Amino acid sequence: MAVSTRAASPAEVNIPHFNPASGPYLGRLMSTNRKEKLYLPLKVGEANHIFILGKTGYGKTSFMKALAEALWEYYTSRGQEVLIVIFERKYDYSKFQRLKAFWNKRVEELGKEEATRVHPYLAAYFGTLEKYPQLKSQLGFPGDFAMSIPNYILAETYVTRKPYPIDVFTWHGLQPDSFPTRRIVFRPTRAPEAIKLDNGGGKVEVAIGRIHLRDISFEMLARKFDIPKGTAYGRILRKYWKVYKIHDPDEILRRVKAEEPSMRESTYESLKSILDEIRADPLYLKGSVLKPKAEQVTRSGNGIYDEPKPFTDYLTTKAINIIDFSDNSELDLEEQRLIMYLLWQKIKLIAGRKRVDVWLFFDEIQDLIGTAGEASRHNLAWKAMEEIYRKGRSLSVNVVAGTQYLYKLPMSLIMGAAHIAVIGALASPKDLDILRVAIMDGERLRIPVEHDSFEEFLKRRKKKGRGWFSFDREFTVKMYFRPNQSF
Known part of the structure; x- marks a missing residue:
């Protein structure tokens, strides 16, 4: 039958x-x-x-x-x-492959125009890849919790096909959705x-996301930037970071110049080298006063936020x-x-x-x-x-x-x-x-x-x-x- x-x-x-x-x-x-x-x-x-x-x-x-x-x-x-x-x-990456197979199937079933009308996100996504093949290395990695993409694929998974098809979502009283x-x-x-x-x-x-440098312990800092124990510059950095609680690289260098006149040039250069690395790390917020640079302003128009503030503010x-x-x-x-x-x-x-x-x-x-x-x-x-x-x-x-x-x-x-x-x-x-x-x-x-x-x-x-x-x-x-x- x-x-x-x-x-x-x-x-x-x-x-x-x-x-x-x-x-x-x-x-x-x-x-x-x-x-x-x-x-x-x-x-x-x-x-x-x-x-x-x-x-x-x-x-x-x-x-x-x-x-x-x-x-x-x-x-x-x-x-x-x-x-x-x-x-x-x-x-x-397998999610990308499954999405691509689903999109190709829909184009074959409905035609490109109708498939684009029904699935505008997929049309834009794979259209971008076709138009800009150089983005291949940048795209194709949806997360485990890609929750803004509807689960089109599970809509074609059936609990039974007799006497008529019943898909998983229908059986649960749900439908594919995005959040x-x-x-x-x-x-x-x-x-x-x-x-x-x-x-x-x-x-x-x-x-x-960024983290305030004041939230980084000296011990964690020493492990991250491979600061050897017992070195003169390591002891000085520990004093200003842990004891004086100064976490701005520029302020530390200013204080060192003013308060450590007998410091050897090689020690100063080693200290400055480490602080330059810390300053250059994009994860950290330096100092207590946040002054946005031109390239750090919020770009809210396209849903990308890049501001000099801690990740918890997001x-x-x-x-x-x-x-x-x-x-x-x-x-x-x-x-x-x-x-x-x-x-x-x-x-x-x-x-x-x-x-x-x-x-x-x-x-x-x-x-x-x-x-x-x-x-x-x-x-x-x-x-x-x-x-x-x-x-x-x-x-x-x-x-x-x-x-x-x-x-x-x-x-x-x-x-x-x-x-x-x-x-x-x-x-x-x-x-x-x-x-x-x-x-x-x-x-x-x-x-x-x-x-x-x-x-x-x-x-x-x-x-x-x-x-x-x-x-x-x-x-x-x-x-x-x-x-x-x-x-």
Whole structure:
């Protein structure tokens, strides 16, 4: 019998239309015939920390993105401000290849003119590449959280084709969508205009992030610029930086000339060389008075922001904030951890004074805060996370953290989670043991960890986007997670 090609109506699919005002939509139950929809019950005055666990390739990052979308819809539908900040770890060239294949298919199906009318962003994006082939090395790297591009591709993924096609979005009562984003990059490795175009164009703002030199400890400075211990210029720089708290390279040189008349010329030249390097670094803001240079003025007309001010001033409730720690930014791990710590200091002020709910998203959180053995007070990212878990409840600051390996993280983070999600399969049998302790009904969990055969492996790979969600770590359900509407 031929399969019908007509689309199913919502009534035929038997889906109650999604109403974001009833709570952030999580997905649908797997255990009932009607596949009821599930919503995240947000508790006022409590931290809603969520751990998301699962192997690479099963949809962990996709669900994180979907949850950020759900929260944005939930708050905006209620007329409430929300500060959503996502720490992005990487960009994905395969996304570009999939987008290109989709665009070529649409041009073949609809013709160039109609495809351009239906997908203006894709037409402009790939048209730019055709017109300016020299930009090939600059373009083609959308981020994991390219949330200003609709997820066209998933719209052609079907739950069933009999008796009529039902795509994933229709089944969930959703549709492809794009969201306003502000992407903050540090020491950008590509042109900001290319980063903007790669991640959605018109709905994307790109800001160049900077850090005050006063926030850099002398110890961090010495490691970054390879200042040897025991050298005369190193001791002098330490005195002015750490003791006198002078963090402007020009002011340090002025003071040294006035106060160190017996300094050897070679020592002065070594000191000046180091300070010249610090001054030239585009990541740092020098001094306490910010005087914009001509090339540093805001270029707001095209959505690119480049001002001499700290990155935390770019945080906004008008868009989803993405802290770009991918290869778009040239940062070492210590700098990333400092940025996380400084962001937390700013968020405490925003949440406390403006009474705005805050949601922080960390993909592969172990890469940023480190494993259990690195959870020390000297680790600024861990120090920030520890404070968030202690003070988040009173400030309405919530954490969504994704990881492959639960057992590598400090137990205080795991036991501090309000909810735990498992997507697809676990990467380690050790994690199943931890979950059965962390979740009250954990003994009922039957989560696949290893595969007994190749056929079983292929079968389980089809379970992408499915898994378990434990509410308050007390009641666990098996479910189909919400798909990500953006790309």
